[in-house]
Amino acid sequence: MLGRMGIIELVVIAAVVLFIVGPKRLPGVARSAAKGFGEYQKVTKELKDTLNVTDVFKGKK
Secondary structure: OHHHOOHHHHHHHHHHHHHHHOOOOHHHHHHHHHHHHHHHHHHHHHHHHHHHHHHHHHHHO
């Protein structure tokens, strides 16, 4: 779905977020979102690594 979004849609979303959150709190919200996304990527990578290790053991039996 994100692949089909154009620049106009992204600008509209950014404007709505800026209107809702406000300019003073926007950096904090963006920082929190970035930390959350980083944590999500870390957990996803750990899960993939765990599944890959499990698949390796299944193949050897």
